Amino acid sequence: MLKTLLQGLRRPLTEAPPTPDPALAALAANLDATARKRLGHSLSIRQVDAGSCNGCELEIHALNNAFHDLERFGLRFVASPRHADVLLVTGPVTKNMKEALERTWRATPDPKWVVAVGDCGADAGVFAGSYAVVGGVSAVIPVDLVIRGCPPSPEQLLRGLLSLLGS
Amino acid sequence: MSALSDLLAAGARVGGHYPWPCVAVTADVWRQATACLAEGAVTLLSLWGDTGRVHMALLSAEEAPPIAVLSLDCPSLRYPSVGASHPPAIRLERAIRDLFGLEAEGALDVRPWLDHGRWGEETPPPYRFLPVQGEALHQIPVGPVHAGIIEPGHFRFTAEGETVVRLEERLGYVHKGVDALLAGAQIGRAERIVARVSGDSTVAYSLGFARAVEAALDIAVPERAVWLRAVMAEMERLANHFGDFGAICNDASFSIMLAHCAVLRERVLRAAMACFGHRLMMDRIVPGGVTRDLDEAGVGMLLTLVESLGEAFAPLAELYDKTASLQDRTVTTGILKPALAAQFGAGGYVGRASGRGFDARRSVGYAPYDQLNFTVPVREDGDVNARAWIRIEEIRESLKLLEQLLTRLPDGPVLASLENAFPGPGEGMALVEAFRGDLLVWLRIVDGHVDRCHLRDASWFQWPLLEVVIEGNIVADFPLCNKSFNCSYSGHDL
Numbered sequence: 001m002l003k004t005l006l007q008g009l010r011r012p013l014t015e016a017p018p019t020p021d022p023a024l025a026a027l028a029a030n031l032d033a034t035a036r037k038r039l040g041h042s043l044s045i046r047q048v049d050a051g052s053c054n055g056c057e058l059e060i061h062a063l064n065n066a067f068h069d070l071e072r073f074g075l076r077f078v079a080s081p082r083h084a085d086v087l088l089v090t091g092p093v094t095k096n097m098k099e100a101l102e103r104t105w106r107a108t109p110d111p112k113w114v115v116a117v118g119d120c121g122a123d124a125g126v127f128a129g130s131y132a133v134v135g136g137v138s139a140v141i142p143v144d145l146v147i148r149g150c151p152p153s154p155e156q157l158l159r160g161l162l163s164l165l166g167s
Numbered sequence: 168m169s170a171l172s173d174l175l176a177a178g179a180r181v182g183g184h185y186p187w188p189c190v191a192v193t194a195d196v197w198r199q200a201t202a203c204l205a206e207g208a209v210t211l212l213s214l215w216g217d218t219g220r221v222h223m224a225l226l227s228a229e230e231a232p233p234i235a236v237l238s239l240d241c242p243s244l245r246y247p248s249v250g251a252s253h254p255p256a257i258r259l260e261r262a263i264r265d266l267f268g269l270e271a272e273g274a275l276d277v278r279p280w281l282d283h284g285r286w287g288e289e290t291p292p293p294y295r296f297l298p299v300q301g302e303a304l305h306q307i308p309v310g311p312v313h314a315g316i317i318e319p320g321h322f323r324f325t326a327e328g329e330t331v332v333r334l335e336e337r338l339g340y341v342h343k344g345v346d347a348l349l350a351g352a353q354i355g356r357a358e359r360i361v362a363r364v365s366g367d368s369t370v371a372y373s374l375g376f377a378r379a380v381e382a383a384l385d386i387a388v389p390e391r392a393v394w395l396r397a398v399m400a401e402m403e404r405l406a407n408h409f410g411d412f413g414a415i416c417n418d419a420s421f422s423i424m425l426a427h428c429a430v431l432r433e434r435v436l437r438a439a440m441a442c443f444g445h446r447l448m449m450d451r452i453v454p455g456g457v458t459r460d461l462d463e464a465g466v467g468m469l470l471t472l473v474e475s476l477g478e479a480f481a482p483l484a485e486l487y488d489k490t491a492s493l494q495d496r497t498v499t500t501g502i503l504k505p506a507l508a509a510q511f512g513a514g515g516y517v518g519r520a521s522g523r524g525f526d527a528r529r530s531v532g533y534a535p536y537d538q539l540n541f542t543v544p545v546r547e548d549g550d551v552n553a554r555a556w557i558r559i560e561e562i563r564e565s566l567k568l569l570e571q572l573l574t575r576l577p578d579g580p581v582l583a584s585l586e587n588a589f590p591g592p593g594e595g596m597a598l599v600e601a602f603r604g605d606l607l608v609w610l611r612i613v614d615g616h617v618d619r620c621h622l623r624d625a626s627w628f629q630w631p632l633l634e635v636v637i638e639g640n641i642v643a644d645f646p647l648c649n650k651s652f653n654c655s656y657s658g659h660d661l
Contacts, residue, residue, distance in 0.1 A: 013430060047316045051341045053657045055366025055447055060316050061410070062436070065429035079314035095285040096340045097319060100311045126360050131286055132344035151366065153446060 013066040017073070021159045041165055042074035046084035046108065050101045050137065051091030051127075055151040056118040060088065062154040075161055081107040086164065090117045092124035092133045093140045105141045113144040113164060117157070122146045170208035171227040174200050175235050184594040185382040189222075189236040197239045197247055200225065204253040210512040212598070213607050213623035214249060214259040216267030221246045222621075224596070224607060226512065228530045234598065236609070241269055248274040255511045255628055266346055281339040281660060299325040299333050307642065311340045318656035322645075329641040334634045338660055345661040349610075349620040354380060354454060354585070357617040361608075362449050364622055365658030370396075370403040371601030372622070372658075373452035375608035378533070379620075380454035383595025383612045384588045392456030392581040393534050398469070398572050399439075399448045399457075400599075401565040405476070406435040407602040408558045408565070411653050415555050416487065418646040419496035427483055431476055438472045441465070456582035466573050473569045480566075484559045497552040501636040501648035504549060511632055514604025514625035516561070517652055520546050520553035527600040539571050549636075551644075554651040590615040601625060603653060624658030 047060055063070040070076065078084050081104045093101055105114070116137035119125040123136040137143050147160035177199065178190025192200070200223065203209045212224035212234065222238045239246050248271035250257035260271040261280030284291030299306075304325050311319035321337040345364055349357050361376040362369045374396055381388055413428025436446040442465040443451050451458055461469075487493060503513070505522035512518070518525055524545040528536040544560035546553040591612035598607050604625025611618040633652050637645055 048312055049316075049318050049341070051343060052318070053363045053366040053369075054318055054655065055363065055369065055449070057316050057318065058367060058410075058447065062429070062433060065433050066426060067430070067433050077316060081312075091341065092343060094341055094343055096283045096342055097311065098285070100319065100340070104312050120363075126356075126363055127343045127348065130344035130348050132342050132347075150363075150449065151447070153440075 014069045014072070015067055017162065018155045018159045020163060021156075040074075043085045043161070043164065044076060044078045044083050045086045045088050045161070046078055046081045046104070047088045047090070048081075048101060048104050049090050050097045050121075050140075051094035051133065052118065052120060056090040056121070059151045059154055059157060060090070060117070063157055065154075068154045068158060070158070070161075073158075073162060073165065075165075081105075082109065084108050084112070086113045086115060086161075087141075088115050088117055088161075089137045089141075089143075090121050091137075092120040092127040092130075093135060093137060095132055095134055098134050098140055101137075101140055114141055115145045115147060115160060115164070116143045117147050118152060119148055119150045122148050125150065169230065170203045171225060171230045171233075171235050174203065174209075174225070174237065178237060181238060181594075183383075183592060184236065185385070185596075187232050187234040187236065187596060189238060189594065192237045192239055194239065194247055197223075197237065200237055201247065201249045201252055204249065204256075207510065210509075211249070211253065211255050211628075212512065212605075213609070213621065213627075214256050214263070215609065215621040215623070216263040216269050217619055218267075219244070219269075221263065221269055222609070223249065224609065226531075228525065233531055234596075236596070244268060245270045245272050247272050251275055255631070258631065259627065281342045283339055294337060296323050296335050296337075297333075301327070301332070303327055304332065320656050324637075324642060324645070326642055329643070331637050331640055331642055331645065334637045334645075336630060336634055338630065338656065340660065341657045342660040343657075345622065346620070349617050351616060351618070353616050354612070357620065358453050359450060361620070361622065364661065365624060365655040366447060366449075367407055367655065368403070368601040368603065368606065368624070368658065369447050369449045370399045370452060371599055371606050372608075373450070374400060375597045375599040375601075375606050375622075376610070376620075377452050377454045378597035378599065379595040379608040379610050380612065381595070382597060383593035383610060384454075384585075384591065385593075386455055386583060386585065386588050388456050389580045389583055390577045391460075391579045392583075394572055394576050395457045395459075395461055395581060396452050397535050397539075398461070398569065398576075399443065399451060401568050401572065402435055402439055402469075403448065404602040405562060405565045405569075406432050406439075408562045409435065409480075411650065412483075412487075412555060412558045412562070414653075415497070415551065415647065415650045416493060418650050419493055421490065421493045424483060424487065424493075427479075431479055434472060434476065438469060442469060453582070455585050456580070458582065460581045461576070466576065469569065470573050473566050473573070477563075477566050480562060487555065487559070494552060496644070496647060497555055497651075498550060500551045500644050501640055501651060502549045503632055503636045505547060507632060507635060508549070511628045513628055513632055515600075515602070515629070516554050516557040517604065517625075517629045517632065519544060520557045521549035522547045525605070527598045527605040531598050533597075533599065535572070539568055541568050551647050551651040592618070603655065604629065622658075622661065624655050626654035626656075626659040629654045630659060
């Protein structure tokens with residue numbers, strides 16, 4: 001039984017990396033080159049849901065499946081902001097999560113990057129203007145890269161994250 | 168059993184409320200309804216605020232009609248507490264006070280719930296967790312930012328050594344003000360907000376919203392659209408159950424199951440993208456029908472998918488069944504007793520793993536499920552293993568349902584125009600079966616826009632039960648218990 005299952009995964013499910021998105025590449029080019037040099041081709045990512053509907057989380061999860069296999073690029077999710085280089089932040093930032101997001105950002109050592117994920121992470125999306133929402137991620141902490149989409153597909157997420165690593 | 172009809176007879180019928188009746192009641196009848204809830208004669212479907220009024224939706228599956236809404240005017244902004252004698256209402260009452268300023272008289276817990284004191288400029292007051300007393304106890308605060316890729320919430324564990332003696336949840340972190348955003352929104356805007364209340368259940372939310380609008384405005388939906396909606400709903404259930412089942416096993420460090428299940432989930436999402444143009448099928452169900460038709464090639468693709476998923480999943484279920492080390496973690500872990508599941512009206516796999524066989528597709532029923540063959544699996548053990556098995560069996564049922572839906576898909580249009588529809592005022596409601604349980608949508612349409620819309624995720628009645636099931640288990644089993652419930656934070660926090 002176990003043997004069959006192991007063989008089942010050995011088939012090549014993993015897909016070729018996505019072609020770079022020029023718009024994202026241009027954004028990433030503005031990042032601090034020295035910081036990038038120091039980190040090399042490996043990034044530890046801490047995901048923070050600051051108010052999302054959980055749609056973005058589902059697609060971020062999908063980055064770990066056999067089709068997308070995020071870790072082959074040297075990208076991996078870590079459990080603590082203290083271990084992270086990148087904060088991957090979703091949601092419109094709710095007022096109830098603002099302080100937690102700020103504290104998570106402060107707990108992340110420099111150099112660090114913030115990636116705002118999804119239309120809500122970009123500008124609060126359909127929740128803009130609510131009494132309970134601060135706004136997009138950049139309304140609370142400095143954002144280096146925005147990956148739009150509702151939710152962004154795993155390919156879009158992968159393109160964005162790879163643009164951080166540079167070519 | 169006539170508790171519901173007795174309550175209905177005791178109130179004054181409210182016109183323009185579909186498909187189930189609504190009656191305006193006095194405070195005495197409201198108390199009588201509360202007594203019925205406490206006795207277990209009826210089940211609480213929801214309790215929600217409105218301008219100067221509270222409503223409660225009650226279920227009595229054996230009666231006809233099975234659902235009724237009681238409305239109570241509260242000119243003094245107070246109403247008799249339901250939660251004081253029926254605990255499932257406690258958090259709903261706290262939320263009503265936070266959002267509508269209506270006080271539950273006699274309530275035992277008057278702490279705010281969704282309101283963390285951060286919506287204004289003032290400094291938030293500290294939250295008072297319930298006291299826990301005893302020798303050698305220690306507390307473990309977890310969250311709101313958790314260690315995985317999950318939603319935020321706070322769990323306050325009190326443990327004695329390895330054993331959890333009490334868990335208290337604090338939720339509301341992802342409260343986005345959905346009720347206020349929906350009030351006054353045009354239907355087109357409202358449907359986009361509703362689709363983003365809990366992303367994993369976007370199809371179910373859109374379905375519930377569409378059905379409630381259609382009930383309020385008396386809109387007939389084309390037959391083909393009704394069937395396509397069910398195709399999407401079952402695909403959403405499959406994708407989530409694959410993900411959950413893999414994740415439950417992964418939380419017992421059996422990661423190969425997650426690897427396989429994540430592949431199956433991805434196949435469902437890719438098929439959804441190819442057939443409906445969105446991986447989660449967001450915004451595909453709208454009042455009047457669906458926005459995307461399925462062509463012949465799509466039907467063929469989905470039928471092939473159904474067959475391959477069935478073949479791929481069978482050995483995984485067998486692997487689960489035959490791996491003693493995995494079952495050692497799931498069997499007898501996090502037991503929910505049937506009496507509590509019944510009291511809380513626990514929906515979905517949480518209720519069905521603890522003897523409550525309620526499924527909105529069957530027990531209340533809606534098209535096209537009345538024309539389809541399927542079984543609602545029920546177990547009595549109430550542990551993590553039972554909740555995993557309910558998912559395994561529901562995956563099989565959803566595959567069978569999809570096959571029936573796709574081979575018998577009726578022809579015709581898929582979207583009815585709302586242009587000349589009755590603009591209201593009208594009140595409509597719907598109860599649909601999302602993957603995690605029954606989802607209630609109640610709304611009032613006035614002049615073609617949403618005047619008030621209340622959404623009650625199954626999580627409202629499941630979250631409090633998670634506090635119960637972890638008691639007496641070790642801290643390390645919390646992820647297993649939590650994942651076997653997989654409650655929505657966003658769907659609950661609104």
